Amino acid sequence: MPPEAATLSTIGFDADDTLWQNxxxxxxxxxxxxxxxxxxxxxxxxxxxxxxxxxxxxxxxxxxxxxxxxxxxxxxxxxxxxxxxxxxxxxxxxxxxxxLSHPIEPLPHARAVLEQLSGSYRLILITKGDLFDQERKLAQSGLGDFFNAVEIVSDKSAATYERIFSRHGDGAERAMMVGNSLRSDIVPAIKAGCWGVYVPHSLTWALEQDEAPSGHRRYRHIEHLGELMDIIREAR
Known part of the structure; x- marks a missing residue:
């Protein structure tokens, strides 16, 4: 099945500055x-x-x-x-x-979107950073129950997404990655064959910046998570 014809079944979410402030x-x-x-x-x-x-x-x-x-x-x-x-x-x-003790503040629309998607798609949290800190933030966010799996990785590459979406889903071609980092969340996910939905944050670390793959058929840019449902309807 060509990637553009694959039915969306799995959605990955970045954590920091995608679901909560960091x-x-x-x-x-x-x-x-x-x-x-x-x-x-x-x-x-x-x-x-x-x-x-x-x-x-x-x-x-x-x-x-x-x-x-x-x-x-x-x-x-x-x-x-x-x-x-x-x-x-x-x-x-x-x-x-x-x-390590800063409060966890979910971003607007995060909970509402996860509630809408839960049960209809496999939801995977894919984040990088300190293991204990990421586990703490997920627990305190109150969003953990929405996810079918959590992957805390050392880095994010095309191979990372291929492995995760094969393990927890139906492969990268039937997956979407949502995040605020072009370098970590979007560019490598698209290289793996996923949809990549960029949700910019007002503060982004210099090492997470990259050129947007604007012409790619699977790249989308939204202003906030509240716009994600429209992209998902298009993808499916």
Missing amino acids: EQYYRLTEKRFAALLADYAEPEALSSRLLEAETRNLKAYGFGIKGFTLSMIETAIEVTEGRVPASVIHQIVDAGRDL
Whole structure:
């Protein structure tokens, strides 16, 4: 069956900044970090150095709060040429720990859409990051019961989506991925053969940005989750 003729049976959802707020807490923590190192670097320069550290460290630490915290510590050591006070390191660790307890705030339409889809489609939560933190956020969101399966992965690639949608569904050709990251949620899912529905968030990490596959027959762009049902009716 060609992909354009395949009947939609499975829908994957990203978690952070697709179903609930997340990036805003990282931005607030980064401001806190900048204040701690105000005597050593301007905020923009510090942010650039931090992003460089995060990029270098992805292969070693992966995505999530632990890698972010370690990258902040590494950046603090670099910009102070090793003179960063132990008290500042302690406050950076505290800031990272605080990220692990931020409140979970579901985004508009998230619950309503999952309620509408539950029972009619296989719903899969596909997210990356720290295992314990992602499990905590899902539990506190109150959305966990809507999902037939949860996959917390180290990264998202076309192979990731092929594997997950074969394991929990009828293959990528009969699946749709919904998320706010072009780089992680949309481009690789479309490469795997899925529909890719991009739901932009006002705050998106630089490393999650990519060029939209605008001309692809399976790519769709919606402004919020409340518009997803129209896309699903079209896909099926």
